[in-house]
Amino acid sequence: MFGLKLPEVRPGDNLAELIVGAAEDAGVGVRDRDVIVVASKIVSKARGLLYRVDRVSPSREACKVAGKAGLDPRFVELVLRESDEVVAAVPMLRLVREGLVRMDRLFSGEEAWRLLEEYPTMLVTVRNGGVWSDSGLDSSNHSPGTFSYPPRNPDEEARKLSEAIRELTGRRVAVVISDTEIFLRGSIDVARGSYGIPPVDRGFGRPDRYGKPKYGGVDCVADELAAAAALLMKQTGEGVPVVVVRGLSYDWSDEGISQYRIVDVGDLARILVATVKHTARVLGVFRALKNVLKLAFMFLVS
Template sequence: MSLVLYGLKLPEIKPGDSIPDMIIKAAEKQCGGIENGDIVLVTSKIVSKAMNLLIKVDKIKPLKKAIELARKAGWDPRVAQILLNESDSVLLAIPFKKFTEKGIIKLEEISKDVDKAKEAARLYPTIFITLRDGQLWSDSGLDFSNHPLGICSIPPRNLDKVARDIALRIKEKSNKDVAVIICDTELFPFGSLDIARGSYGIMPISKSFGELDRYGKPKFGGVDHIAHELCCAAALLMRQCAEGIPVVIVRGLKYEKSEEGVASYTMNLDKIRYVLIEILIHTIRVLGFKYFLSSILRFIKSR
């Protein structure tokens, strides 16, 4: 069994462009055309460009809440207003610049040009973790990279529908059944990864929890997030800078077809709250309140 990944180069995307039509044309020239069963992975950024989800920062008038947030976070108040507009809830503020100054994040280990890295940290001293359409985002997906100065893109709402629309358009134009996954780069403690934000035509996860292992025991595991894994694989071709490969076709993977999307496997804010509270209660019940309290105190003192 083997998988083949084709990175498709596309021309610069402009508002109003048809992403499916451009994918079909590029695939014909670069990988012999689209085939039934292909999985088409698309960066959310080109979708934003095609849908004209571009914001001119100098046109934004920040309100009082955004001005106060920006003052505390070291942000441009206009960008803070965009963040608030695009967030269902702002959950956390991560002092990224402070972490670099304290050596917790060592810029020389993550950048070949420390001076440029310091400038990036100065421009983005705080990273916000937000909730948007039931998913966690850093800075609600606001993206200034590979845009002209003063322009940022925002991700579309309901990316499962976006994936569906692309898949159906490809079917209409090429008569090929494909799955589509919308990818987006997200921050993690150990680096960035591309993850699935929307999907159509493929079951996002493998429903294998509890299946028997080779010794006949039920497995505690087996729920692979296939959509995320495919985005990570595609990112090896897409990369993060100026490669100009916003679409990757994966060919040869056997997968379960599904009209369910990524949104079917996310938690809303109420569920997240419930989970956190139950974890806290269960921790105290199992480890004891005294142990829990002493652990918290040790953690605070170590700071």
């Protein structure tokens, strides 16, 4: 893997040219069948998908939610605009203060606490069939008061970028667009869009070394690439928003992540109900009811 440093990306910039130029400057270049992992944020910057919070007029609903969540109504307005549905409000500051979420193991200092106090609630939203924290709005590595928001069709953005790089270099590369999300054990980069590489390995039922069909083998390849690339990208001021992955063997695929979604977010409630009913039948009603909230949270963050 090769991390590429890019200059500050601005609206209207040609991302393909920036990436190819950075690869050449680093002595890496672009080769056929490379996988280019690109942080969603620079796609948003290049496309001009930016909000200035001081230019936002919050709606009545945003003001109502903000008052109960302890958030800036203008920020909530942006979350509502960019979401299809708000499904949960996680009281992050309260959970940390009560020791239910042990964030003290992950940070120290007054700056971190001030950040939690500014954003005491995390809004979990559904957007384009995926689950997002705060609709993917991001203010890091932006000027104060500026938020970027993710493209609505990241698969299409990945395709366009792949084709633009091919026009510049003659090389056929796969593209994965990555974004950071919060999970139970911290944060991890996941794939939001892809083109050129199968996002999921269709290996369920393939024979193992002993000839038995394997109950598994459905590797989330695009997510694994995003997570691996994050080791070089990091999250703060490193300035490495692009990673070239070289030497990976894969079959070319014109399909993106949206075509490989195994579970639709709209079906999660039915899946949860079916799981609770089956748990009651297998383990007993008391245990099923006892663990229903735990199951719901696990479905939400998985």
